[in-house]
Amino acid sequence: MDSYKESHQEEIEYLSNTIAFINEEMEKEKIDLLEKKSDLIAARKDMYENTVHISSDFESLVDMNLYHSQINNQISNYNINLQRIKKLNKMISSPYFGRFDFIEKGSSEKEKIYIGLYNLMDRNTGQVYVYDWRAPISSIFYRYELGEAMYDTPLGISRGDVSLKRQYQIRNSKLKYFFDCSVRITDEILQEVLSHNTSAKMKNIIETIQKEQDVIIRDREHELLIVQGVAGSGKTSIALHRIAFLLYEGLNSNLQSNNVIIISPNAVFSHYISSVLPELGEENVRQSIFDDLVLDAFKGRFGEETRDMQLETLIYSRTKTLGDQRRQSIDFKGSRIFKQILDRLLWHYGHRLIVFEDVYYNGTIIATRQQLKNRFLHNEIGIPMAKQLKIIEKTLLEKVHPLQRNRLKRLEKIVEKSEGHEFEIKSFSRLLAIKQAKAFRERIQRFTNVDYRQLYEVLFNNHGLLVKLSQGLELPENIEEIVTATQQYLRKGQVHYEDYAPLLYLKLKIEGNDLFSEIKHVVIDEAQDYSPLQYEVFKLLYKNATYTVLGDIQQTIEKAIDRSLYDDISEILDKRKTVKLSLDKGYRSTREINTFTQKLLDEGAKQNYCSIERHGEEPLVLHQETSESMDEAIIGDIANYTELGYESIAVICKTQDQAEKVYCRLKESVQITLIKPRGGEVIKGALVIPSYMAKGLEFDVVIVYDANKENYSSDFDRKLLYIACTRALHRLVIYYKGDRSLLI
Numbered sequence: 001m002d003s004y005k006e007s008h009q010e011e012i013e014y015l016s017n018t019i020a021f022i023n024e025e026m027e028k029e030k031i032d033l034l035e036k037k038s039d040l041i042a043a044r045k046d047m048y049e050n051t052v053h054i055s056s057d058f059e060s061l062v063d064m065n066l067y068h069s070q071i072n073n074q075i076s077n078y079n080i081n082l083q084r085i086k087k088l089n090k091m092i093s094s095p096y097f098g099r100f101d102f103i104e105k106g107s108s109e110k111e112k113i114y115i116g117l118y119n120l121m122d123r124n125t126g127q128v129y130v131y132d133w134r135a136p137i138s139s140i141f142y143r144y145e146l147g148e149a150m151y152d153t154p155l156g157i158s159r160g161d162v163s164l165k166r167q168y169q170i171r172n173s174k175l176k177y178f179f180d181c182s183v184r185i186t187d188e189i190l191q192e193v194l195s196h197n198t199s200a201k202m203k204n205i206i207e208t209i210q211k212e213q214d215v216i217i218r219d220r221e222h223e224l225l226i227v228q229g230v231a232g233s234g235k236t237s238i239a240l241h242r243i244a245f246l247l248y249e250g251l252n253s254n255l256q257s258n259n260v261i262i263i264s265p266n267a268v269f270s271h272y273i274s275s276v277l278p279e280l281g282e283e284n285v286r287q288s289i290f291d292d293l294v295l296d297a298f299k300g301r302f303g304e305e306t307r308d309m310q311l312e313t314l315i316y317s318r319t320k321t322l323g324d325q326r327r328q329s330i331d332f333k334g335s336r337i338f339k340q341i342l343d344r345l346l347w348h349y350g351h352r353l354i355v356f357e358d359v360y361y362n363g364t365i366i367a368t369r370q371q372l373k374n375r376f377l378h379n380e381i382g383i384p385m386a387k388q389l390k391i392i393e394k395t396l397l398e399k400v401h402p403l404q405r406n407r408l409k410r411l412e413k414i415v416e417k418s419e420g421h422e423f424e425i426k427s428f429s430r431l432l433a434i435k436q437a438k439a440f441r442e443r444i445q446r447f448t449n450v451d452y453r454q455l456y457e458v459l460f461n462n463h464g465l466l467v468k469l470s471q472g473l474e475l476p477e478n479i480e481e482i483v484t485a486t487q488q489y490l491r492k493g494q495v496h497y498e499d500y501a502p503l504l505y506l507k508l509k510i511e512g513n514d515l516f517s518e519i520k521h522v523v524i525d526e527a528q529d530y531s532p533l534q535y536e537v538f539k540l541l542y543k544n545a546t547y548t549v550l551g552d553i554q555q556t557i558e559k560a561i562d563r564s565l566y567d568d569i570s571e572i573l574d575k576r577k578t579v580k581l582s583l584d585k586g587y588r589s590t591r592e593i594n595t596f597t598q599k600l601l602d603e604g605a606k607q608n609y610c611s612i613e614r615h616g617e618e619p620l621v622l623h624q625e626t627s628e629s630m631d632e633a634i635i636g637d638i639a640n641y642t643e644l645g646y647e648s649i650a651v652i653c654k655t656q657d658q659a660e661k662v663y664c665r666l667k668e669s670v671q672i673t674l675i676k677p678r679g680g681e682v683i684k685g686a687l688v689i690p691s692y693m694a695k696g697l698e699f700d701v702v703i704v705y706d707a708n709k710e711n712y713s714s715d716f717d718r719k720l721l722y723i724a725c726t727r728a729l730h731r732l733v734i735y736y737k738g739d740r741s742l743l744i
């Protein structure tokens with residue numbers, strides 16, 4: 001037998017043994033599950049029959065409690081069983097995708113390490129059929145070629161030699177093919193994976209994780225890991241695989257899915273990525289967008305303007321002075337300088353603006369204003385301002401409490417002497433006492449109540465104060481206009497999106513934050529979308545968490561491209577162990593599309609970039625005489641590309657408004673969906689979407705709608721165009737009417 005035949009025979013046998021083992025395990029688990037189910041039903045019945053259902057008697061309550069905790073245990077065991085069955089079910093179709101043979105230093109025995117989605121081990125014999133891709137030893141598969149290799153174990157580094165590396169395609173429990181490779185993961189298999197159509201939901205990449213990606217996924221050393229990665233370099237994929245890894249590691253470190261939160265840019269994106277972690281076996285990881293954090297924190301007090309609305313306003317007012325002013329206002333209110341002003345405002349409030357008063361009750365002094373102020377200013381244990389003032393209020397009320405009896409007696413005497421209340425002295429006096437107590441409390445609350453919104457308004461309403469607080473700081477040139485505009489809309493009861501972060505910062509500083517204490521790890525995707533002040537807010541919200549922050553500064557929309565953002569993030573989050581890494585290789589698009597999109601970047605913003613060697617058609621830039629002919633061409637394209645087998649085709653418009661109009665016209669002739677900012681899921685087929693909403697998503701075919709000179713002219717437009725074009729996997733078509741945009 002030649003060596004391939006021998007290997008083939010060996011692999012067929014290994015696969016069939018593995019599948020047989022999975023089937024056996026599945027049978028056992030199913031029997032176990034049935035037993036657990038009937039035990040659970042019996043326990044519930046027993047509890048129903050043998051305990052009282054309503055009681056205030058202590059012994060009966062203890063009894064009920066015992067039954068409850070027993071049933072809860074049974075339910076959790078039942079769920080563990082179900083999870084195991086789910087995992088086995090996922091494995092049966094394709095139990096592993098890779099193998100390497102490893103001889104540990106000092107040993108003569110060759111171990112065959114098969115790698116798949118989960119561990120598969122015979123607990124009786126100790127034989128490991130498959131290693132979880134996250135297991136320490138599996139890192140060798142992603143990081144090493146043939147020859148010397150090492151991996152991290154809980155007991156230290158383990159070294160050895162890799163004598164074989166093999167990759168498989170197994171579908172429906174059948175071995176389709178396998179091949180040996182000397183390099184890490186061959187480009188052929190990666191290209192094969194990348195040449196497929198994209199799906200409506202993001203997929204896992206465990207079979208082809210690249211070395212530089214694996215380093216990020218498996219990092220356990222750093223408390224803050226910052227990744228700058230070019231478009232399509234796998235940042236989002238890495239973020240999700242890293243979470244799965246940390247949760248696996250979590251078996252040792254106590255990290256559970258409810259200890260992790262992903263901050264993502266919008267609801268459509270959240271949907272898009274929502275299936276990766278469940279696919280990897282990790283459910284219940286929370287996702288949030290900044291807009292939702294704001295709504296929750298302000299309890300609906302404000303939050304009408306969303307980020308999409310802010311972006312739309314910027315797009316529409318680009319050429320007007322108002323637009324520039326708004327942009328500068330956004331920059332300023334998100335800056336570290338504004339954070340310093342807010343800190344000074346808080347200090348100033350505590351030291352100068354709170355007007356403590358002497359507190360009298362029933363003619364006796366309870367506390368002088370100086371005593372109250374001293375108590376407030378000597379807050380050594382750092383209790384947040386609002387809580388501290390409430391403690392002062394409580395202490396004053398407690399002091400007054402024993403005096404209220406005397407006050408009541410005094411009131412009764414006064415009432416006795418007055419006419420018309422002879423028959424109701426007691427009740428009338430009590431009523432008076434209640435009213436006076438209320439007035440007393442309100443007097444105290446004049447200095448113990450603090451409202452972050454009012455304080456924010458003070459800053460803009462009092463010009464002298466802003467000047468004073470910004471001494472030594474560099475303010476934007478048009479600060480006067482920013483202040484006047486803010487003053488005006490705050491007076492009308494409105495709040496802009498860029499005010500949320502400063503308001504939330506003030507709120508958290510003033511009131512403190514007891515929420516999210518369970519969060520131990522935060523993943524921030526599209527990191528370039530957040531301002532330094534938003535990072536200050538994250539720091540206050542997730543006080544003790546470690547962070548993974550991933551972004552691409554080329555995809556910054558509303559601000560100027562600022563390479564110092566990552567330094568700011570690292571200073572703000574201020575973790576002991578921080579690392580900044582970069583990813584320069586784009587995996588999403590064909591080389592032709594990648595070459596084209598890199599040329600869209602401003603000369604000054606060019607970056608280190610390399611593309612995956614996957615080839616396809618050159619992007620097309622096509623002129624159309626009229627809107628009608630452009631519509632017709634797009635309708636034709638949708639039909640052609642569908643015919644060619646592409647499954648997701650996005651018509652990307654600059655704005656929401658434009659997207660709605662195009663959708664209304666196209667839907668008469670083709671099956672097409674409009675994606676709205678809060679519109680839920682991206683589905684397969686043809687869709688129309690505004691440029692900024694397409695961020696983070698990807699499509700087999702991208703058709704850019706009307707990239708003419710008017711639509712795409714400024715630097716701001718350049719970024720929208722870049723985001724739109726970098727979404728394409730296989731085909732990119734750009735239409736324009738009139739003059740072609742000079743950005744192309």
Ligand SMILES: Nc1ncnc2c1ncn2[C@@H]1O[C@H](COP(=O)(O)OP(=O)(O)OP(=O)(O)O)[C@@H](O)[C@H]1O
Nearest residue numbers: 205208209210231232233234235236237587588696
């Ligand atoms: N190692 C890999 N193996 C297979 N596919 C990969 C790999 N890395 C990235 N990809 C694919 O490349 C595409 C882009 O990945 P992803 O969306 O994670 O990149 P990104 O850096 O977040 O992109 P962007 O910033 O442009 O939104 C996805 O289809 C992803 O599955």
